[in-house]
Amino acid sequence: MSFIGQGGLVISWGESVSLFEKELTMNHPADTEKFRLPFSDISQDLMKKGLYCPGSLVKMKITKDHPVTLGMEEEIGIFFRGQPVFSTSIPDLDMDRRVLGVIPEKDILVSGYVEKEQLLGNKPVMIWMRKGKGQFIFFGFDPQFRASTHVSYKLLFNSILLKQSGK
Numbered sequence: 001m002s003f004i005g006q007g008g009l010v011i012s013w014g015e016s017v018s019l020f021e022k023e024l025t026m027n028h029p030a031d032t033e034k035f036r037l038p039f040s041d042i043s044q045d046l047m048k049k050g051l052y053c054p055g056s057l058v059k060m061k062i063t064k065d066h067p068v069t070l071g072m073e074e075e076i077g078i079f080f081r082g083q084p085v086f087s088t089s090i091p092d093l094d095m096d097r098r099v100l101g102v103i104p105e106k107d108i109l110v111s112g113y114v115e116k117e118q119l120l121g122n123k124p125v126m127i128w129m130r131k132g133k134g135q136f137i138f139f140g141f142d143p144q145f146r147a148s149t150h151v152s153y154k155l156l157f158n159s160i161l162l163k164q165s166g167k
Contacts, residue, residue, distance in 0.1 A: 001026040004134030011159045013139035017041065017084050020136060037129055037136065038091040043083030051119045053082030056112025060101045060125060060141075068128055068137060068158045069100055077110045078125070078152050079145040086124040086140060094132055101126030101140075101155075126155070135162065 004010065005026050012020065021041060026033045043051075058080045062072045078101075091097050105121040108114065125140030143156040 004136075005132060007133035009135045009137070009159075009162060011137045011139075011156070013142060014084070017138045017140075020138070026132075035092065035095075035131070037131065038089045038095060038097050039127055039129065039138070040087050040089075041084040042087045042123070043085040043140075046085055046119045046123075047082065049119055050116040051082055052113075052115035053080060053117075053120075054113065055079065055081045056114050057110040058108050058112075058114065058117075058120070059104050059110060061104050063098065063100045063102075066098055066100055066128060067162055068155060070158055072154060073151070075104070076151045078141040078143075080125065080141045082114075084125075084138075084140045085120065086127055086138065088124060088127060091129070095130060097127060097129040099124040099127055100137075137162070 001024055005028070018041060020037055021039070023034055023036055026035070057077045059075055060078045061075050062069050064072070064074065088097055088099060101124065103120040103123050103125055108117045108120055127138050129136045137159045141152070143152040
């Protein structure tokens with residue numbers, strides 16, 4: 001967390017996102033701060049309701065006004081395995097967050113199989129957050145999965161090249 005406190009950038013997807021879902025601790029010269037990032041993974045709840053996505057190409061709507069989504073179409077196909085799926089909340093005063101990618105409400109599946117796909121409707125699968133000087137980008141999908149969805153590479157590359165100041 002000292003890396004984040006000094007303006008670092010964390011890019012995470014898949015199971016590694018869960019590392020940041022718990023209470024985090026940041027040490028400052030004068031004190032220690034405990035906080036939670038304004039998101040949670042709701043995929044387990046969706047699976048209990050019957051969501052099953054073994055690995056399919058699904059649609060994702062892109063938020064266009066952010067450096068991470070620069071040059072992207074309004075809607076792309078992503079390779080998705082059903083988790084993580086995010087829920088976000090209003091951030092604390094020294095934080096910011098933006099939902100950058102959302103599964104559309106209808107006509108979600110492009111190729112493959114998804115059971116109870118309607119549970120994914122309007123759910124975030126890509127988010128950006130800032131805590132102090134540091135930034136986090138969480139993907140609910142594999143942006144580089146076996147070269148099967150080249151269009152999502154741009155999201156990963158834009159994330160890697162994101163300026164320290166962020167948006």
